[in-house]
Amino acid sequence: MLVFERPSETAVASAVDALRKDFGERAVTSHSVREHHSHGEGMRDAGLPDVVVFPETNEEVASIVKLCNQARIPVIAFGTGTSLEGHLKALYGGVCIDLSRMNNILQVNAEDLDCRVQAGVTREQLNAEIRSTGLFFPIDPGANASLGGMSATRASGTNAVRYGTMKENILGLTVVTPDGRIIKTGTRARKSSAGYDLTRLYVGSEGTLGIITEIQLKLYGVPERISAAVCQFDELSNAVNVVITAMQLGIPMARIELLDEVQMDACIKYSKLEGFAAKPTLFMEFHGTDAYVAEQIEQMKSITADYGGSDYRFADKPEDRTKLWKARHDAYWAGMSYKPGNQAFATDSCVPISRLADCIAAAKAEIAKTSLTCMIVGHVGDGNFHVQISFNPDNAQEREQAETAAAQIARIAIGMGGTCTGEHGIGIHKLDALKEEHGEAVDVMRTIKKALDPNNIMNPGKTIPMN
Structure with a gap:
């Protein structure tokens, strides 16, 4: 069992004094700075650290960690604050180490x-x-x-x-x-x-x-040629089957991204995309020589035609590609703006490519059981997709629906030989799913954690279930 208790106020005060002595103005205790460092971009249930320190060298990081280990005070590392699974929440207070000044x-x-x-x-x-x-x-x-x-x-x-x-x-x-x-x-x-x-x-x-x-x-x-393409479909299943076929044929796509009709609607409105309909859409990119890219494009045009793809358009100019991919990269924010004031629960399941269509269909069925607005987007070329579940944080019923749907989607993916998280990590939101996915192996993970961090000061309560 991993055990941790919030350190005493006396221990924290002593550590803060020592950090102020060593780091001066780079040890910050203002509420606004601590609040900023208490959450990522996901569910914003803040858990404030007691102090935020801005080191500039490896040795300074080591000195902070040594102090915290001796006093048994939690340590949470902070980069840019873009995580989605509650990694940054200071469950037991402690010291947040902001690494933004180590940027060389x-x-x-x-x-x-x-x-x-x-x-x-x-x-x-x-x-x-x-x-x-x-x-x-x-x-x-x-x-x-x-x-x-x-x-x-x-x-x-x-x-x-x-x-x-x-x-x-x-x-x-x-x-x-x-x-x-x-x-x-x-x-x-x-x-x-x-x-x-x-x-x-x-x-x-x-x-x-x-x-x-x-x-x-x-x-x-940097490839000799980079070409982007967009293709829309009437049915989500057809778009997914294009991805599966392309991967099984070994077409070396550089990118192939899926947006369902709700996500596409959000992106059209948020990123001012012109000439597109709110339909299931594939964003694609090809890298290589002129001849190699041309060959890939012809193969994909043939596959998309087989599955009813329409409105196939290309973007070879850097500025046109940038606009398309910025819209894709802004999908999370587009989803947030779709229901102003709401928060979002974002899943990131990943399954073997042969089960991708089944998993997305099952996720859609799970979403249909709720009253919530949800959208699907994903790096589907490797079987990874996200369901962004929008809910009112002040509505307990909506929050429960979002958490239940997210947990069930993870469970479905695990049952198909996949994982509960393809890229976001476990944090605090997927601890139960980790146990379901890895079973007895979680005990081995816990043993490693105890051996390397016997005082359990490193981001306690995250990634590995405490018991």
Whole structure:
């Protein structure tokens, strides 16, 4: 059993005084700053930390963690605050470590297609700074998240179907352990059989085993040609079947995104998309040489025609592609604006591609049992889709409906050989689903947590059920 109790006011006050002495104005206790750091973009049930500290070096992070470990005070890492599963809620108060000042690109090795960055660097910042090298970093969750946060949640994005997730694109890490040691995992080599793979242990650990402060990342060459396409359908099932067929035929899509009719309606209104109907829609992107992209496009045109796809249009100019993909990346905010004042519960189930149509249909049936507005969007090329469930946070019945529907959708995905979370992580919202998905293996996870963090100070109450 993992046990944690809120530290005494005396212990917290002493720690805050020590942090103020060491960090001065970079140790902040104002209510507005603490509130900002108490939640992500998901369900906004705030749990305020007692103090927010802004370190600038690995050694400063280590000094904060050592202090907290000695006093048994919780530590919560903060990147840009875009998480969706309650990772940032300070369930027991404690110290929030904001890594935004650790935002330097430390090394770019263009000839080896890799780089080393601090955890506070965002994906957009990295790509802007390496553009002149002809390289890019592909992982792109909808938000402009920090690379430390993306590593900690094992994030994914629209082009994971081609380039993989964060898990496949991290070569090594620098991590501050719960007792304040600074360790390095992995190397710049593309493979290694040396010892336990600690990099994979920390990637996706959601701040519960240590704090990631630096990341060694893979980079890729910018393709010779990039072309985007959009195709609309009368039936959601037809759009899903296009995806399944394309993946089973091995067409190397760079991106293939599904929006149902409700999500498309929200995006049309929010992003001012012209010439589109509120119908199930696929957003696609192709990377490669001119000939290779042309071949992929012809294959996809044939497949979409077989399933009744219409209004097939292309975007080759960068500004046109940017507008389309910005609309897709803004889908969450489009959904939020669809019902002003509401909050959203966002699921992120992932299933084997052969079960994608069944799972989405079952999710739609589950949604139909509620009185809530819901929309579906997803990186469906790898079987991952989101159901954004809108509810009035002041209406207990609506909140219960949203939580019940989200839990059941996760259960359906698990029953189809899938997972309750393809990219958002567990946080506090999916602890029960984790137990259902992994069973006895959760005890092994808990054993690892106890061994590495015996005082349970690292983001306690998240990711691993306490008992």
